[in-house]
Amino acid sequence: ETGVTQSPTHLIKTRGQQVTLRCSSQSGHNTVSWYQQALGQGPQFIFQYYREEENGRGNFPPRFSGLQFPNYSSELNVNALELDDSALYLCATQLPSGRNDNEQFFGPGTRLTVL
Amino acid sequence: GDSVTQMEGPVTLSEEAFLTINCTYTATGYPSLFWYVQYPGEGLQLLLKATKADDKGSNKGFEATYRKETTSFHLEKGSVQVSDSAVYFCALSENTNAGKSTFGDGTTLTVKP
Numbered sequence: 001e002t003g004v005t006q007s008p009t010h011l012i013k014t015r016g017q018q019v020t021l022r023c024s025s026q027s028g029h030n031t032v033s034w035y036q037q038a039l040g041q042g043p044q045f046i047f048q049y050y051r052e053e054e055n056g057r058g059n060f061p062p063r064f065s066g067l068q069f070p071n072y073s074s075e076l077n078v079n080a081l082e083l084d085d086s087a088l089y090l091c092a093t094q095l096p097s098g099r100n101d102n103e104q105f106f107g108p109g110t111r112l113t114v115l
Numbered sequence: 116g117d118s119v120t121q122m123e124g125p126v127t128l129s130e131e132a133f134l135t136i137n138c139t140y141t142a143t144g145y146p147s148l149f150w151y152v153q154y155p156g157e158g159l160q161l162l163l164k165a166t167k168a169d170d171k172g173s174n175k176g177f178e179a180t181y182r183k184e185t186t187s188f189h190l191e192k193g194s195v196q197v198s199d200s201a202v203y204f205c206a207l208s209e210n211t212n213a214g215k216s217t218f219g220d221g222t223t224l225t226v227k228p
Contacts, residue, residue, distance in 0.1 A: 035218075
């Protein structure tokens with residue numbers, strides 16, 4: 001059991017709406033990454049947060065934004081939802097650099113459906 | 116940019132058969148390489164990893180060797196079990212930051228008794 005939790009488990013929205021997904025990391029994991037996994041594909045890196053600042057971003061438009069809080073939990077916000085945003089959204093956390101043995105731990109994901 | 120290519124699935128094997136899932140990569144530097152497994156309805160779990168050329172990662176009977184000359188990281192297991200049925204993802208990360216990984220599209224493995 002990884003200890004990374006995500007909420008909600010499932011979500012249905014309509015095109016144009018906004019959504020917020022949440023991720024709680026394990027104790028001491030100060031880095032969180034978000035990935036989008038479309039059906040039948042591998043996860044794609046959206047962005048990473050470290051010490052409440054964005055620390056790298058993949059090829060996603062600005063309507064994908066995030067936050068990291070002092071307790072290292074995180075949110076992913078998506079504005080102006082499009083049908084292609086339907087996917088499993090995964091967060092993954094890491095221990096501080098030098099202690100993480102280059103490993104990340106995934107949560108179970110949030111399944112977003114956009115109608 | 117970085118990319119990972121996995122053999123197309125699905126792969127169906129009988130119990131105790133030998134498994135190979137091919138993975139090749141393209142990267143600008145010297146990446147770390149990973150295999151993850153995803154069971155139905157769950158997130159990804161790290162299966163094994165290798166951080167430099169000729170390293171062999173191993174776990175639960177699975178092995179993969181980092182081959183820089185062929186830019187490959189093929190996953191193997193000598194004798195699969197029904198419980199190994201899952202989707203397997205090959206991935207790489209640059210600069211030892213696993214949190215910015217590039218993934219392949221996954222290979223679905225079904226093992227029949």
